[in-house]
Amino acid sequence: MKNLYWIGGIVAAGLLVGTGVRLMAHHAEAQAAPAPTTPAPQASLPPGAPLAGAVPGVSARADAGSTVPGVAAASSGQYQVGDHLQQSAAVTDKPYQASGKMVNGYQEIAWESLIPKDWDPMAPFKGLKLDQLTDDDPRADAALWKAKKYWKDAPVDASMEGKPVRLPGFVVSLDREGEALKEFLLVPYFGACIHVPPPPANQIIHVRSTKAIKNVRTMDAVWISGVIKVERSDSSMGASSYSMKAVSVEPYQAPDNG
């Protein structure tokens, strides 16, 4: 009789543990799952902005005011292609604006700060009145083709040289040492390397870390802090690029609202 109690007790304990684990897993999932993900659909963009996503500057402006993609999902790792990371809690309707606050001597910047102020991404469309063109106009296509090259060779802002900055982005692994990551590219939006045209040279930071980073994989979101360096490449290639020796690489956490 006593043995029966024991067996019953063990079974009950097993059930209890199992239920507990399931509850915990469920809870974690519920926390991770984005509550209201309202993706900003491409269709809702004004017809004049079919280029959103190709140049982050453009997409930022086009998206501002609409719902914020990626913000709700920020803590879960459930990013959609093209999602940016929210930088500051104060301006929730404009996720790409940096608060500019200093963290350990590194100033938080937005990806847009890496684009020179006097550079106009829409320059190839200058003189082209989109509203007056007929459909299937070859001039529109020609301009778009020219724009693609123009964006690809986007210049860097030389005044960024030597600035200690901090910004969030997505990792693209380059070199590992054992299991730890030593060198990677940081890009502003999710899926940058595979699904959408590559970001222009001034929206990629080539990061070498002083410390080995563990448990970071491609398309993980991180905050990096370090001093920006402008890499001048030979003239035949045109575009220069940014690099950084990161002093800290930490998992991305959405700024808490408040």
Next chain:
Amino acid sequence: MKLLLRLAAKSAWNRRFTLGLMLLAIALSTTMLLGIERVRHEVRAGFSQSVSGTDLVVGARTSPIQLMLYAIFRIGGATNNMGWDSAQALARNPAVAWTIPISLGDSHRGFPVLATNGDYFTHFRYGGGQALRLAQGQPFAGVFDAVLGADVADKLHYKLGDVIILAHGMGGMGLTQHADKPFKVVGILARTGTPVDRTVHIGLDGMQAIHLDWEGGAPLPGVHIPAEFVKKFNLTPTSITAVLVGLKSRARVFALQRDIADGDGFKEPLMAVLPGVALDQLWDVVGIGENALLVVSGMVVVVGLAGLVAAILASLGERRRELAILRSVGARPLDVLLLLSIEGLGVMLAGVVTGLLLLSALVWALGPLLAQQFGIALQPAWPAAGELQLLLWTVLAGLFASLLPGLRAYRLSLSDGLTPKI
């Protein structure tokens, strides 16, 4: 407390056979748990060591993971080759600093043969940017020169000047041999701990030369071009398997990858893969299997623990008298509980330590075999932080499990043990 320890030890010694079996079960499950963890770790480290400084791997369109597997790790085979003109177009691209063309498909006694050119020895990097180093001899210069990886030279006992015969295709024995055109070993590479060690390197012209009379798809009867005449022919390859690309600026990698994907300036559809990204994708795929293995080995540990609890619980029956006598001479119920917990914890600790020793012995004995067969270089080593954590959890679980029989013994009354049962 000291007395309790001594009592526990003596009592355990008295039942050494049963407890010894339990210890063995726990040791084996620990070995399995740690072994899986260590192999997983080594495989990952080995893979990421194999390539460094290469920005893009370019080849015919296939899965990125597969391209990486055969171009870098020599696992599996190429589904398609790419044209030599594409490789040259790639080398001329202004963003490209260097290219290493590679051609695979033949083998020598199970070791893959890689045809490349001199750029391989200048530009190829592994494990955090180390360059390849020749332990003996020099890179290939003539058409029929070969440079061996360290493992190939060791296993097959080759030295400089030896003559080797390559076989057509990959696989074991019984393949068609390129016996008419033997290669001479001119160099042996220093050990790298990467797939390079298991590779026979020849020149692209050598690869072309041994297949000159194979143009019909197989050696046709009556068609034979002797080795001394191959120089009369154009030995420029028509197609290669893949190209490793290094860029002047790593930040340009997406732009070039896009150009290649769009087919800008190439006659054929090609694919460019970032090695780091492809490896991450590979781990995503492999990770599922790895986790399943870990869960299974975790269950084995649980089964071992259940066995331990069962053994101690069963021994309570035998020990009714023993425990009752202890109680009658003044042991408190708490002492009895401690006695049994100490026994459980002791068996657990001894089992885990034995498991560790067993793993080290296995690694020491079977390590070379693993390295040869699967290219997994396991070394006897102290448990890493992650492994120690696993061990700690195992021991803690053991402690809690042994509380169960302890509690039962705690509740047994003094009279229960002393009243003879009919």
